[in-house]
Each structure stands twice: as structure tokens, then as C-alpha cells.
Amino acid sequence: MSPLPPVLLRRFSSLLAVTGALLAAAVMSAADSPASAPAAAAHPVIPLWPQGTPGSLGDRPQDKPNLTFYAADTAKRNGATLLVLPGGGYANLAPHEGAAFAEYFAARGITCYVLQYRLGSAGYRNPAMLQDVSRALRMVRSFAKRDGLDPARVGIIGSSAGGHLAATLMTHFDAGKADAADPIERESSRPDLGVLCYPVITMGEFAHAGSRNQLLGANPTPEVLKDMSAELQVTSKTPPAFIWATFEDKTVPVENSLMFAAALRKAGVPFSLHIYEKGSHGLGLKKDAPPWADECLYWFKERKFLP
Numbered sequence: 001m002s003p004l005p006p007v008l009l010r011r012f013s014s015l016l017a018v019t020g021a022l023l024a025a026a027v028m029s030a031a032d033s034p035a036s037a038p039a040a041a042a043h044p045v046i047p048l049w050p051q052g053t054p055g056s057l058g059d060r061p062q063d064k065p066n067l068t069f070y071a072a073d074t075a076k077r078n079g080a081t082l083l084v085l086p087g088g089g090y091a092n093l094a095p096h097e098g099a100a101f102a103e104y105f106a107a108r109g110i111t112c113y114v115l116q117y118r119l120g121s122a123g124y125r126n127p128a129m130l131q132d133v134s135r136a137l138r139m140v141r142s143f144a145k146r147d148g149l150d151p152a153r154v155g156i157i158g159s160s161a162g163g164h165l166a167a168t169l170m171t172h173f174d175a176g177k178a179d180a181a182d183p184i185e186r187e188s189s190r191p192d193l194g195v196l197c198y199p200v201i202t203m204g205e206f207a208h209a210g211s212r213n214q215l216l217g218a219n220p221t222p223e224v225l226k227d228m229s230a231e232l233q234v235t236s237k238t239p240p241a242f243i244w245a246t247f248e249d250k251t252v253p254v255e256n257s258l259m260f261a262a263a264l265r266k267a268g269v270p271f272s273l274h275i276y277e278k279g280s281h282g283l284g285l286k287k288d289a290p291p292w293a294d295e296c297l298y299w300f301k302e303r304k305f306l307p
Helices: 006-032 099-106 128-146 161-172 209-216 222-227 255-267 292-302
Strands: 045-047 066-070 081-085 111-116 154-159 193-197 241-246 271-276
Touching: 066 099, 066 128, 081 099, 081 128, 081 161, 099 111, 099 154, 111 128, 128 154, 128 161, 154 161, 161 193, 161 209, 193 292, 241 255, 241 292, 255 271, 271 292
Parallel strands: 081 111, 081 154, 154 193, 193 241, 241 271
Antiparallel strands: 045 066, 066 111
């Protein structure tokens, strides 16, 4: 092959130089463009205490409780909010009872927040978990006001040990501190309703031993055992509840759900109780789970939580 004539070679070199400069400029422009910046998180994570968690044992992720936000379907947004508490025996947090629940209810127009609360496996004991869920409910209610949602339709849903934490808040809430410097602390921590999925309720005869040990340690006092047995703390001010469990549950005895329902009945608090015959513990929204979610949505409408 004959070499290019000198004049053509010079022109070709100039063309390469111009092309390279244009490509470099394009790359630099793309790097500076907002469109090329990392995409915002699909589900923003919000710390409960941005300035530091009270009683923190360190600077690990498990020392920093937070909320993960799941926006309601825009076309179906109805003004209701749910705070979601995954189960896990106060030792871990089950994603299928956190993110999966939030996605399910958000698709049906309910704004959702999943709480990462502190755990016994990370060295925490009661009342750290109650402190976290109380702060989270106040925060979620303040967000509802900020975002044009209904602050009187803020519910809580918890599964297994998360159900215990939900029931604990339902029986240990307060009206907030009107003179608090932090506006979030002025909000009530009372949920407007609660959904308890195969919940741990009692710290007594039918307790789930693993949850009790992670929450309270090896030697809790009788007073603490009573205080953390939600069925013994129900009053007429406890919010209404939707409760479901299965007869076959060998992990958390069905008596937990029955005892809480009986306490609500005695206090005159409305509830919807569903005991299904079949099903193991921790079903959540799995394919073999009973139709609790549809029945829960129906109950939401009965309670005027949904339009």
C-alpha cells in the first residue's frame, strides 16, 4: 500500500486533533451535566436523629436508626401513611416484612416508611427500641403535615417482633411535648390504628423466648416483664387493631394474638381478628400466605383510614 502524500497526511493529522478535542469537550460537558450525576436514591433514607442517636453505642450502621421512604402511587395517593416495622426477633430485620410491605401498600396509595430500629443483637435493650419507634411515629406525622397528607391517618404495621414493637407503641404512646425545642418532639406518638401480623405480644407464658431475651436480656425484673407484655397494658385509649396469625404457627403461639384481642375487647377498643388454620410463621406477603392483605385493606376502609 502506497504511503499518503505529505499534504494529505498533514490534513488527516489535523482532522484527528480536532476530533479528539471535540470528544474531550463532550466528555467534560457530560461529566459536568446534572444528568450524568448519580441518580437520587429511589427510596431516601432519613436518620431519626441527624445530630446523633441518644444512648448510641457507637458509630456503626446499626447504631443509627432511620426511616426509608416509599412514595405512594401518585395516581392513587389517598393521604394515609403507614410506619412499617419488620420482624426478626429483635436480632435482625426481615426485608420481606419491611420493603415488601411498603411497596405493596405504596402501590395502593398509602405513603410508607420502613423503620430500621436498634436491635438486641447490636447490644441494645429496652427502652431503645421504644425510643426509636416513638421518634419515628412523631417524625412520620410531622412529614404528613408537611406533605399535605392527613396527620390523623397515620398507622403502624409490624410483624412478629416488629408486631410486638408496634403493640408496645400502641400501649405506651404520649401526646408529645408542646414546649419542646425540636418540633418533631411536639407531635403525638399515638398511631391512629395498628396492624399486627403474627405478633409477639406477651413476655409471659406464651412469649417468644428469643425476642424476649434480645429485648430485655437474660434476667428482666417482673415489673419489666409486665410492662412489656402488651396485653397487660391495653386501655380504652389504645388505637384499633387488625390482627392476624395462624393456628399452625410453631414459632410465636397464636395465644399472643388471642390475648391482645381479648384485652382490646375488655377495654372496648375495636379490632378485626383473623386466625387462619394453615401457615407457618413469617409468611408476610408470600404466595402461600392467607388473604390477610385484602382483608386489611377492607378494614382500612371500614375504619375510614382509606376512602
